[in-house]
Amino acid sequence: MTDVAERLAELRRTGLHRRLRLIEGPQGPRVLLDGAEVLLLCSNNYLGLADHPRVRQAAAEAAERLGAGAGASRLISGSMALHRKLEGRLAEFKGSEAALLFGSGYLANTGTVAALAGRGDVILSDELNHASLIDGCRLSRAEIFVYRHRDLEHLEWGLHEAGGRARMIVTDGVFSMDGDVAPLGGLVELARRHRCLLVVDEAHGTGALGPGGRGAAAAAGLSGEVDVVVGTLGKALGGYGAYVCASAEIVDLLVNTARPFIYSTAPPPPSVGAALAALSLLADRPGLVEQLRRNAAILREALVARGLKIGGSRTQIVPVIVGDPRRATALSERTLEGGVFAQAIRPPTVPAGSSRLRLTVMANHRTDELRAAARVIGRAAHELGVAGGGAPEELRGLPRAA
Ligand SMILES: Cc1ncc(COP(=O)(O)O)c(C=O)c1O
Known part of the structure; x- marks a missing residue:
């Protein structure tokens, strides 16, 4: 064999x-x-937007107007106005200073975590995090401390052990296979106290939790308090692609160092158009x-x-x-x-x-x-x-x- x-x-x-x-x-x-x-x-099309007439039409119009593909990475062949427009809407939606689009949630998570931590750092990661966060931790070459699921005491112990090397706490907002929610208030506090970044993956919180579907952080009254919010356009928003919401400085660093952003073709216009329509539908309904x-x-x-x-x-x-x-x-x-x-x-x-x-x-x-x-x-x-x-x-x- x-x-x-x-x-x-x-x-x-x-x-x-x-x-x-x-x-x-x-x-x-x-x-x-x-x-x-x-x-x-078993579909993540939570709000039924994947085949909503307004979303379909927006995708078709973007294809008609701008074509089927983005041509290259945005650093190579130029950034389309439609990409910028969606990033502006996403930043507004999540209450962040800036946003950056990625090809998918998998790429956003691996790229962001690996760009923001490196050799010599410690990343603290919930044991039930999504595979894309786990792979980002591995790619970063940082040391990884896996804390027990939603266990703030265990996390705090890990932060003490890491001393000044703790660089980042990463967690799903809503856990993808369990449907429970991260203790975000406690995570924000620990991240502040230990001067490390908090990265929250809102793949399953967006469109489902918080006012207007703004996510788990918004539901916990923490809009703008999480350093890096990652989300996908492929689940409740019904299309394909993903985004990171963070400060303008972090976004600038990602543009310069996140490998899936730099070395992969930008999201295609139909997906970007569809996401814009999905966000406006979410606001209307x-x-x-x-x-x-x-x-x-x-x-x-x-x-x-x-x-x-x-x-x-x-x-x-x-x-x-x-x-x-x-x-x-x-x-x-x-x-x-x-x-x-x-x-x-x-x-x-x-x-x-x-x-x-x-x-x-x-x-x-x-x-x-x-x-x-x-x-x-x-x-x-x-x-x-x-x-x-x-x-x-x-x-x-x-x-x-x-
Ligand atoms: C928690 C979580 N993060 C990220 C992803 C990846 O997102 P995408 O499907 O856009 O690659 C998924 C699922 O696919 C997920 O469940």
């Missing part, structure tokens, strides 16, 4: 092999999967964010009422923790048979022993769809004996989920 074949066989043997599933249609609340209509409960919150609460309550374990989720990301990767995949398949597409998430995306279904709610899911999905998942979990899945309500005679 070749090394490639061996590695694939090992992934299959351990229940960690992944495959792509073909869907048809846009990322709406329902999609066609293998020809059958299913409820889509704050009700969308409210609807997302309501829907998330409906799903969380319905799952808990069925005896399912959802960890510390407080948001639109709701894990149903199973443990074993094969059982998580089996739960996903069984759930799909009931017409609900909910992806199984396994190591290395989550720690060993915490494989799960990662459910994500959208503002345009209907209440009855979400309750029916909880019923399908609860029944599948019960049949498979996983996730603390209690007996279906009809068997237990429990009242319906609120």
Whole structure:
């Protein structure tokens, strides 16, 4: 066997092999999967903006006017006015002095963390941070102190140990696989006290938390208090690309040293146009964010009422923790048979022993769809004996989920 074949066989043997599933249609609340209509409960298109008519039209107009591509890195072939306009809007939205666009959230995180810390520094990183933050830490060549999830005491101990070398604290704002929220007030205070930068990834907070969907920092009353906010345009904002919001000085440093900004083609005009439209929609329709919150609460309550374990989720990301990767995949398949597409998430995306279904709610899911999905998942979990899945309500005679 070749090394490639061996590695694939090992992934299959351990229940960690992944495959792509073909869907048809846009990322709406329902999609066609293998020809059958299913409820889509694993898309990050939280506000339904990916296929909103105004967003589609803005993308099409930008393509008509400016073309399909940006031609090169902005340092090479020039910065388009549309890029500047979006950066201005994002800075305003997040309450920062300046903003800088990147090709994707992955590139923004790796590029920013690696640009702002280096050999001899210490980066303090939450143990459940997204892979792109982890990779940024590794690329920086700094020493990495991984603190226990959301544990400010452990972080403080790490800061003391690092002495004057502590350069940066990095955290997801809303944790991508758990849907819980970073203790941002405590993080701001510790960062100030230890004179280091605080970098918060708002990939899942933007569009979901805070007034007008401004994010987890805004929800905590900390707009403008976080040194570096990273966010993606690819989730609640419905398109593709990403941004960093920070002081003009930090942005200038990133323009000069963040390798994914310097050495990669700038975001294409249709994506930039789409993001501008998405931001203006968010301003016009704050009700969308409210609807997302309501829907998330409906799903969380319905799952808990069925005896399912959802960890510390407080948001639109709701894990149903199973443990074993094969059982998580089996739960996903069984759930799909009931017409609900909910992806199984396994190591290395989550720690060993915490494989799960990662459910994500959208503002345009209907209440009855979400309750029916909880019923399908609860029944599948019960049949498979996983996730603390209690007996279906009809068997237990429990009242319906609120
Ligand atoms: C917390 C977090 N940060 C960053 C990213 C990367 O963003 P993008 O998809 O724009 O690369 C993701 C997911 O993809 C994420 O979940």
